[in-house]
Amino acid sequence: MASATITDAADPTELVTRPTLLVAIGRQRVGKTTFLKSLAEITAQQGGRPEIWNTDSMNRSHTLSSLGPQVLEADSMSPTGQAAWLEGQIEKLVESRHDAILDIGGGWTAMHELIRSSPLVAALDELGVSLVTIFMIGMENADIDYLQDLQEQHGFLPRRTAIVINEGLLPVGIDTPQAVSQILENEAVLNALDRGAAHGVFPAINGLKKIADRGQSFMDFAANKPVPGQPKSSVFDRLRVNRWLKRDVPLFLRDLGADYLPRMPKGLPDVVMENV
Amino acid sequence: MTGRFGKERLKSLIENHRARDSATPLYRWLLTNCEDISALRSKGDSWAPYVAAAREDGLDLPDEKEAMRRMERYWRRMAGTRRMHPEAEQVPQSPDTESAMQPSRFPRGWRPAVVDDGRVSCAPDGTGVPAQIVPAEENAQVASLPATVPVCSDSETTGEKNFPIGRARAEAIKRDLLARLKRKEPGFHRE
Numbered sequence: 250m251a252s253a254t255i256t257d258a259a260d261p262t263e264l265v266t267r268p269t270l271l272v273a274i275g276r277q278r279v280g281k282t283t284f285l286k287s288l289a290e291i292t293a294q295q296g297g298r299p300e301i302w303n304t305d306s307m308n309r310s311h312t313l314s315s316l317g318p319q320v321l322e323a324d325s326m327s328p329t330g331q332a333a334w335l336e337g338q339i340e341k342l343v344e345s346r347h348d349a350i351l352d353i354g355g356g357w358t359a360m361h362e363l364i365r366s367s368p369l370v371a372a373l374d375e376l377g378v379s380l381v382t383i384f385m386i387g388m389e390n391a392d393i394d395y396l397q398d399l400q401e402q403h404g405f406l407p408r409r410t411a412i413v414i415n416e417g418l419l420p421v422g423i424d425t426p427q428a429v430s431q432i433l434e435n436e437a438v439l440n441a442l443d444r445g446a447a448h449g450v451f452p453a454i455n456g457l458k459k460i461a462d463r464g465q466s467f468m469d470f471a472a473n474k475p476v477p478g479q480p481k482s483s484v485f486d487r488l489r490v491n492r493w494l495k496r497d498v499p500l501f502l503r504d505l506g507a508d509y510l511p512r513m514p515k516g517l518p519d520v521v522m523e524n525v
Numbered sequence: 526m527t528g529r530f531g532k533e534r535l536k537s538l539i540e541n542h543r544a545r546d547s548a549t550p551l552y553r554w555l556l557t558n559c560e561d562i563s564a565l566r567s568k569g570d571s572w573a574p575y576v577a578a579a580r581e582d583g584l585d586l587p588d589e590k591e592a593m594r595r596m597e598r599y600w601r602r603m604a605g606t607r608r609m610h611p612e613a614e615q616v617p618q619s620p621d622t623e624s625a626m627q628p629s630r631f632p633r634g635w636r637p638a639v640v641d642d643g644r645v646s647c648a649p650d651g652t653g654v655p656a657q658i659v660p661a662e663e664n665a666q667v668a669s670l671p672a673t674v675p676v677c678s679d680s681e682t683t684g685e686k687n688f689p690i691g692r693a694r695a696e697a698i699k700r701d702l703l704a705r706l707k708r709k710e711p712g713f714h715r716e
Contacts, residue, residue: 426702433695434602436688441689448698449610 253363265380269310269340271299271512272351272360273413276384276415280415284385284451286313286351289469289496293352295513296518300347302338304331313352317346323359331359350513357379361425364405381409381509384441385451387418388428397437410446411509412438415454452497454484467494495521517525551586554579559603572596605686649669 269286273281282305303313304323314320323334335351342349353360368463373380384406386392396412399405419428429450432438442448460467463476470482471491499518502510507517548556555562562575572593579586579596586592 392701424706426699426706428600429702430699433698436686439688439691441691442694443688448694450702 250286260444265404266346266512267377268346269299269348269379269381270339270342270373271509271511272353273382273383274360274399276391277354278393278394279385279387280417280451281354281383281385282313282352283417283452283454283457284413284415285350285385287314287467287494288502289313289316290320290349290466290509291494291498291518292348292503292513294392294468295515295518297511297513298347299511300338300345300349300352302335302349304335305352312348312513315461316466328359328362332362332395333348334468335359335363339373340380351513355483361399362397364403367444379409380407382407383411383413384446384480385413385415386413386432386438388420388432389418389520390435392418393432393435393437400437400440406444407439407444408445409509410441410444411449411450411505412441412446415450415451415453417451419453419456435467447505447509449501451501454493455489459486461484464494495519549599551579552603554582554584555599555603557595562600611704643684 271285282467289299292299301313301316301320302323303320305312313511314322323331325331325334327337334491351360354382360468384396388417414429414432416425419425459482463470463479463482465474465476467490471487471494473482473487475481495518499520502517503520507513508518558578568574573589573610576586576592577598579592587595
């Protein structure tokens with residue numbers, strides 16, 4: 250399946266590619282960085298060159314910065330300062346026409362500040378940037394607060410919105426469909442689905458801490474690249490991450506659909522079902 | 526111990542109630558009998574006798590455990606709906622809910638793509654054509670299943686608080702995930 254090429258809606262015959270700004274929203278520790286990091290790595294593997302923006306100043310051990318020096322970091326720690334930085338980056342994006350993956354972290358963030366203080370969605374559309382908003386949630390009601398608040402208090406539900414349930418947040422002892430069923434009973438989720446939001450279940454990954462401790466990309470970890478000062482990784486850990494990267498995450502990306510992802514010139518990644 | 530409901534009594538109850546178009550037979554059965562169930566059943570009691578009663582009334586239910594789980598879920602949902610919309614108890618019967626094209630997939634007020642007052646009903650995926658309903662079995666392709674129900678671009682929400690489109694999509698998602706679990710597909714069951 251080819252990756253999405255979204256054209257300017259004003260003139261569908263004009264083949265002008267709209268850059269995608271993809272942002273994950275949710276409270277702290279719901280898996281936003283894990284999702285964005287894996288997405289950034291897979292997008293690069295598939296020939297995409299999105300800019301990686303990091304305004305998650307609270308998270309120092311598990312961060313998009315582990316992807317390398319190409320990651321752009323906000324020069325301010327405050328939401329207002331970061332919002333200003335973000336505005337600048339978005340303006341540059343209009344010129345460069347690159348896609349961007351943004352990690353805003355949890356809590357009240359620069360993105361919330363932009364949503365509150367400026368008509369962001371309308372502005373982005375006007376600027377020719379396609380905003381993809383991923384709401385990461387688990388089973389706790391608090392996980393859904395952001396979705397509810399932004400929807401109800403700020404009327405924020407961009408056209409390309411996806412509700413992504415992180416399987417890793419689901420309690421042990423309850424199977425995934427059963428847990429998802431319960432989440433789907435939530436009114437904020439139903440409202441989003443009612444208004445056309447997409448949906449996906451992000452696959453759980455084991456051994457995340459070991460990768461975070463090593464400050465490595467997922468692919469480097471799976472490829473057994475050594476990290477100075479760190480012990481050799483376990484073969485089982487590597488196999489698990491490898492299978493997650495080659496089978497589970499690609500399957501999830503297919504479910505989500507190319508319209509909700511940065512451009513991947515080589516197409517969506519193959520789902521490797523065997524021998525991983 | 527649960528008493529027998531009595532077919533005549535149930536019939537008259539059914540006639541006096543209208544079940545929501547998109548409601549499943551089990552949901553409508555619970556709705557029809559909710560007063561009796563409320564009177565007979567205490568919180569925490571087993572649903573087994575009520576499952577037996579529903580079966581006796583000709584409902585085709587899955588195995589006991591799943592049927593009880595489903596009944597409990599519908600019961601909780603119904604209680605929530607009644608709290609918010611007391612008028613929701615009065616909903617029309619739909620004799621066609623077991624057909625291949627599950628009505629639960631459609632929002633209330635769904636119409637085929639016929640021009641009506643100059644307007645064409647919009648499919649939930651926003652394509653402007655009626656949504657094609659593919660039975661889950663036919664749609665079962667490992668690794669390429671669309672768990673994502675296509676987005677309703679510029680979606681026309683009904684504005685109703687019970688989110689008929691959202692509920693229909695949620696039901697479709699649940700069915701899809703269960704089908705995947707059954708097929709032991711990766712990524713949807715923790716190992």
